[in-house]
Amino acid sequence: MTMTYIPRQIEPVLKKLVGQFPAVAVTGPRQCGKSTLLRHLFGSTHRYLSFDSPLLREQATADPKLFLENAGDRFILDETQNLSVFPTERFHSVSTTPKPKAFNGSSANAPWR
Numbered sequence: 001m002t003m004t005y006i007p008r009q010i011e012p013v014l015k016k017l018v019g020q021f022p023a024v025a026v027t028g029p030r031q032c033g034k035s036t037l038l039r040h041l042f043g044s045t046h047r048y049l050s051f052d053s054p055l056l057r058e059q060a061t062a063d064p065k066l067f068l069e070n071a072g073d074r075f076i077l078d079e080t081q082n083l084s085v086f087p088t089e090r091f092h093s094v095s096t097t098p099k100p101k102a103f104n105g106s107s108a109n110a111p112w113r
Contacts, residue, residue, distance in 0.1 A: 051082040
């Protein structure tokens with residue numbers, strides 16, 4: 001069964017924000033389509049990294065700076081609420097890099113709350 005993508009009204013706003021800021025956070029309730037939206041809009045231009053992966057969580061927590069260096073110029077960090085320790089270095093680093101990033105996590109457990 002193939003799922004049909006449902007366009008969201010926020011798409012033009014999100015595209016504009018990603019073009020204007022070095023990082024954009026997308027939050028919302030579980031299962032509302034945040035990941036689907038980001039992958040649809042930026043899947044061909046941004047590397048997708050999900051913290052559903054225990055290995056990625058371990059790498060990001062152990063050495064956030066190295067993790068970001070290895071992530072590439074443009075990336076989507078998904079499921080950020082799965083990080084037990086929120087590496088503040090990732091926000092410090094995006095302020096010094098011109099390529100846009102997108103962060104995504106369920107707002108219920110978002111570490112930046």
